Amino acid sequence: MNTSSTPTALGSMQLCFYGAGSMAEAIVRGLIGQGLTAPTNIGMLNRQNAERLTELSERYGVVTAGTDAAKQDMIRNADVIFLAPKPKDAAGVLEQLRDVLSPNQLIVSVIAGLSIRTIEQLLGRPMAIVRTMPNTSSTIGLGATGISYSESVTAEQRALSEAMFQAVGLTTVVEEPLLDVVTGVSGSGPAYIYYMMESMIAAGVKLGLTVDAARDLTVQTVLGAAEMVRTTGEQPADLRRKVTSPNGTTQAAIETLDAHEFSTGIERAVARAAERAGELGADIERSALK
Template sequence: MTFKSESGQVTTISKLNICFCGAGSMAEALVRGLITKNLTKPQQISMLNRKNMVRLRELHGRYGIQTIEQGLDHDELLKNADVVLLAVKPTDSVDTIESMKHLFNPRQLIISVIAGLSIETMSRLIGMSMPIVRTMPNTSATIGLGVTAISYSNAVSDEQRLVAEKLFGAVGITEVINEELQNAATGVFGSGPAYAYYLMEAMIAGAGKLGFDSDASLRLVVQTILGAAEMVRITSEHPAELRSNTISPNGTTQVAIDLLEQFSLKETITKAIVKAAERSGEMGKELEMKIN
């Protein structure tokens, strides 16, 4: 993996300085992916978090990454970064970017995992032309099975695209999309694990109501969901087709599906996904209003 610097020199990704702004679970997942996949060394990764020094100490001890806890200077870490990855909460994003934008320079690649924050809004906040990558990973990235939707500003070079895709490829699969689909990606894939957990909660409750103890209910439901997902992946058949294959006329599965259809479960889930996507758009507008 290579990255072309401002001078035109080509450098391997392992030589790049990557600075994470934010030290939450997603930032940690990406750090772990980069290190375990041997894409770079801990010495090339730094992490900033203004409010929680204990967290920085913990992550340094776990991965060997660089923080101000080792006596390094906050501003210098940002200035010397080839890649700046913004992983703060949406509510903190405007203040965070405004506080550090004077330390950015055009040779750096900016990558955001902030929900709702558009490339245009980031450009306005930064106040100069920079290559910007907008992404939406989901929480399954923490175990290396994430889905990340990626969009690029026009200033992002081919080499920088490869860097971004390699970085998020270390924690799952990636899909490059037009930015106008980012809110939709948030509603479907970003929030998607929660929908699966919600279904599992209902199945576990049903198993308990029918006499299974909590440990058995959890274990067997997890395996059931895992097996169903693997069935789709391995066979490449559409879920609707696989569902149809499991149903016998007037059988147990048929009466269960009929009840779900009676309560319009599929339509409700679809509406929920659209609602989540709309909320992502609303969050983006709220951030724009904050700037104005």
């Protein structure tokens, strides 16, 4: 299988999402929206929230499973299984899957911090495991996903997994230890930008703009700045310097941000998110493997 044939191959496969939270929904919406597969090829289940499954079924046309028997059938019949439970539920989910999975299935994990080694230990054997760290911008096809592979993943399965996540944005293959850093930069990253936008809008309103005007100007500014970096290929630092005239308004603003250690705060936030991802994985491992 080559990359160009992957969408066709994916369209004939059964996908199963164990977990029906916002990340699972983002991936499902992206896969359907990009035409990689039909909603009827996607199964979704969770531990106990039947209302959530009904909502997703009505919204996207996916197949859902409510009873234990239906869940086991859905898992057994799947070619690709996405592990997307809450981190605190991950160990229990993997133990439930242990006797249901077959060697030819591909496992795609979106569980923050949970290592491939721990997943294999909980499943009781090596398997083809793709560990990923996507973000919720996948919902609109602008996601950023870090990907690592277990030794059992074939070249065809690599192509398949990358095609799935490229359908919802950009992918970057990294060594597994760096996935925690990916979590800090892009996994949690959208929230940093939203937080900054909140502050920009609030400042505009405080200084006299209407809420709509402040929001529209902020959204377009962030959109334009990101597109400038993408289309010009220039470094953000170089673009910043180009718009920072000596003794001008932008310089005054940047100096104020520096006075409040803006850059240091962002660096510490990314590092702390990466650290927390590792902590979550360690917590799961300790509770599951003791």
